[in-house]
Amino acid sequence: MIEELYTKQQVDLRNRARELAENVMRPVAAKYDVAQEYPWEVQKAIKDAGLSGVWIPKEYGGLGGGVLDxxxxxxxxxxxxxxxxxxxxxxxxxxFPIIISGSDDQKERWLPGIAAGEKLIAFGLSEKMAGSDAGSMVTRAEKDGDSYVLNGEKKWNTGGSVASYNTIFAVTNPERGARGVSAFVVEEGTPGYKIGKHEDKMGIRCVPVVEIHLDNCRVPEANLLGGREGQGFKQAMITLDRARPGVAAQAVGLAQGALDLAMEYTGERQQFGQSVNSFQGIQWMLADMATQIEAARQLVHAAARTIDSGHKNITKISAMCKLMATDVSMKVTTDCVQLFGGYGYCKDYPIEKYMRDAKITQIYEGTNQVQRLVIARKLLREAAGGAS
Ligand SMILES: Cc1cc2nc3c(=O)[nH]c(=O)nc-3n(C[C@H](O)[C@H](O)[C@H](O)COP(=O)(O)OP(=O)(O)OC[C@H]3O[C@@H](n4cnc5c(N)ncnc54)[C@H](O)[C@@H]3O)c2cc1C
Structure with missing residues (x-):
């Protein structure tokens, strides 16, 4: 990273995050991966370091950073x-749905707790039968007096069992398809809001991914995001445009972390009487990986800067950075396992976890096939003379 290209706050944030990652996260990463338990000690450290609300506006207690931060x-x-x-x-x-479309009251109600690290929040869009085609969701929200009654199930809810709030998308008008979807913030403890199955996952094992059951779950009308029905799908899509660079950054971090370990290992490991990194075949792999990671990072940062600039057409570049960075991450982490030889395949070294963790980045927040669809759709529209 060329520090001059970033604000003082961004360099400071990066440094603080790196310190916390090295001192608090790395030493316990394997433990929580094996236990498949949420690392509350890490959550507390993030909170104590004042990093919980990086993206939340200052007026609601956050650091006022953008997507790049x-x-x-x-x-x-x-x-x-x-x-x-x-x-x-x-x-x-x-x-993001609250920041993008919440009323002042709603922002005041939910954002300060999140910014302070006192409250966690999840995102409930996907359902068992509605993944890539999220607009075909069937979870219902029916108006009843001054509240809505939610019924249905959400699948793959990351952090759902540890979160105090959950942004849940549900159908308020089944006749309008995706235009009949609305977004609600549901608070933990609301009667009828239940945590279901915990997924037993390949990677990202320290963060729970759960089913959410909504069984006559009554939420006040005041929890309808933006105060208008039918805006939910649009709110979800705008949110994903803003959030995908975050997944891409996760992918870049995983690739960089794997390369760091491979650099160290190939320097120490001796075969044929010399260090493995003295072979040109290995050096070329290291060079290719470093180049791919830097290219991915730069595209992520370009996408984040575009979003932070307030540019209207962010969908394509956001999808591109997610697609590229996550494919790079899968390739780099797999190649790094290769560089560890047989030891890479075993749990004695942390490298195999990077490969397991990287795989999900190609799947969630829209699979990479879906990113290609999004990019192609925009390309074709541009070719026909429309906006990107
Ligand atoms: C660990 C984990 C955490 C998650 N966290 C969340 C979360 O917090 N909140 C949330 O709402 N969701 C979450 N998800 C859901 C995730 O976004 C979906 O799994 C993803 O969008 C794909 O949906 P699906 O699994 O139903 O696959 P499907 O949509 O059934 O897709 C199956 C395959 O078909 C491909 N495919 C589908 N449609 C097309 C098409 N038109 N063209 C080409 N190929 C296509 C897909 O790319 C995929 O390879 C999470 C998922 C996992 C596994």
Whole structure:
């Protein structure tokens, strides 16, 4: 990173995040991966370091940073542990709908707790039968007096069992398809709001991913985000445009963390009477990986800067950075396992966890096939003379 290209706050944030990642996250990453438990001690350290509300406006207690600030922190956390990186980033995913479309009252109600690290928030869009096609969701929210009654199930809710708030998308008008979807903030403890199955995952094991059951869950009308029905799908899509660089930054962090370990290992490991990194075949792999990581990082930062500039057309570049960085991450982490030889395949070294953690970045917040669809759709529209 060429520090002159970043603000003083961004360099400071990156440094603070790196220190916390190295001192607090890295030493316990394997422990929580094996236990598949949420690392509350890490959450407390993030809170104590004042990093919980990096992306939240200052007027609501946050640091007032943009997507680039968020990405810098997520990359550093993920370099030490991909699960801890997403455990942090999911709070941005869950709270972006409030920041983007919440009323002043709603922002005042929910953002300060998140910014202070007192409250965590999740994002409930996907359902069992509605993944890539999220607009086909069936969870219902029916108006009843001055409240809404939610019924249905949400699947793959990252952080759901540890979060105090959950941004839940539900259908208020089944006749309008995706235009009949609305977003609600549901608070933990609301009757009818239940945590279901905990997924047993390949990677990011320290962050719980759960099913959410909504069983006549009554929320006040005041929890309808933006105060208008039918805006939910649009709010979700705008949120994903802003959040995808965060997943991409997680991917870059994982790739960089894996390369760091591979650099160290190939320098120490001796075969044929010399260090493995003295072979040209290995050096070329290291050079290719470093180049791919830097290219991915620069695209993530370009996308984040574009979003932070307030530019209207962010969908394509956001999808591009997610696509590229996560594919690079999968390739680099797999190649780093290769550089550890047989030891890379075993749990004696932390490298295999990087490969496991990287895989999900190609799947969530829209699979990489879906990113290609999004990019192609924009390309074709541009070619036909429309806006990107
Ligand atoms: C660990 C984890 C955490 C998650 N966290 C969250 C979360 O916090 N909140 C949330 O709302 N969701 C979350 N998700 C859900 C995630 O976003 C979805 O899994 C993802 O969008 C894909 O949906 P699906 O799993 O139903 O796959 P499907 O949509 O069933 O896709 C199956 C396959 O078909 C491909 N495919 C589908 N449609 C097309 C198409 N039109 N063209 C080409 N290929 C296509 C897909 O790319 C995929 O390879 C999480 C998922 C996981 C596994």
């Amino acid at each position: 968020l990405c810098l922190v997520v990359e550093e956390f993920s370099r030490a542990c991909g699960g801890m990186g997403v455990g942090f980033a999911v709070n941005a995913l869950g709270s």
